[in-house]
Amino acid sequence: MKKLRTALIGCGRISASYAFAFPRLSDISEFVCAIDIEEDRAKAFAAPFGAAYGTCLEDLLDKDIDAVHLCLPHYLHAPMAIRAMEAGMHVLTEKPVAVTLQDADKMKAASEKTGKKLGVIFQTRYEASVQQLRKMIRDGAFGRIISARSILTWSRPYSYYEGCDWKGTWDKEGGGVLIDQAIHSIDRIRYMLGSDVEWIEGSIHNHYHDRIHVEDTAEAAICFKNGCLYSLYATNSYAADAPIFLEFQGEKGRCGLKQDVGFYELDGTYEEIQPVPAPGNKDIPDYWGMGHYAQLRDFYLSLCNNTPVSIDVTEGRKTLEIVKGIYYSSLCGRRITLPFEDTGYTDLNVASVPSPPSSAL
CATH class of the missing domain: 3.40.50.720 (NAD(P)-binding Rossmann-like Domain)
Structure with a gap:
């Protein structure tokens, strides 16, 4: 070949x-x-x-x-x-x-x-724990999934934005903590659940970063078409990059992720799914995971075999639509249903995110 x-x-x-x-x-x-x-x-x-x-x-x-x-x-x-x-x-x-x-x-x-x-x-879709829990959810191990949640509390001090003309901007980055950091949590919830979104009610804020114009904190309630209610919280104003937490609550049990360690609880038994060991690389933060290798191989094989790309532009757009829907809901001050028209609201973003106090990170 x-x-x-x-x-x-x-x-x-x-x-x-x-x-x-x-x-x-x-x-x-x-x-x-x-x-x-x-x-x-x-x-x-x-x-x-x-x-x-x-x-x-x-x-x-x-x-x-x-x-x-x-x-x-x-x-x-x-x-x-x-x-x-x-x-x-x-x-x-x-x-x-x-x-x-x-x-x-x-x-x-x-x-x-x-x-x-x-x-x-x-x-992060390619982590072993994500794949196993997704299969268990799809196979009905936890019954109907009633609700889900994700919590991201990371640190992005001003040094993260200094010397960069695109981060912390609406026109070049497209937003803040949601589109840059929490997007992976949103994508995993959607991917593991296997359902599209019906409505979104969200709120974005800039509490601490007075030198950037995008949100540093966001929360949202998201209803999927299968009836699952998803609660999201994300901030990059914490003192450290704490482990990401995702959880699904079903009729028969619960499961989730603490960073890349999976867990599930069924019939009173609690089990963990440890990540597949990978060679250390000091240039790759733990929260990035080791999934790039797996996704690149998957993509290359789709080219060699002329098969569909697993995470294609349509998949990427669905996750982006949730992010943009949270922004749009916050700006409108109301619940929105998907799909929605987001044409021209970038200018509103700049005007609508409240200015934070002068105290700096």
């Missing part, structure tokens, strides 16, 4: 997960080129692989690339994905799929027009 020729655009912090995965995928792929607007950063990423490097997408056009990975600021996902597909490359982009639902729709249209596959990274 001919190996896939792959490239990476964006050699920032998240690229450490790709540096870990690429050597372990050498049986089906060959990493060919790294791209970053900072040439030294691209050169440093490419060096261990003996790969080429450059500063723009055009530097890939003469290298016969099969698939490109996008690790870029959120607002660049849509234009870069569309350009890459039009240039003949399959695309796997980091989350979120885009900043707006309209951009996600344009990406889907480009994928269909060019015949190129488009995937979205939600690597």
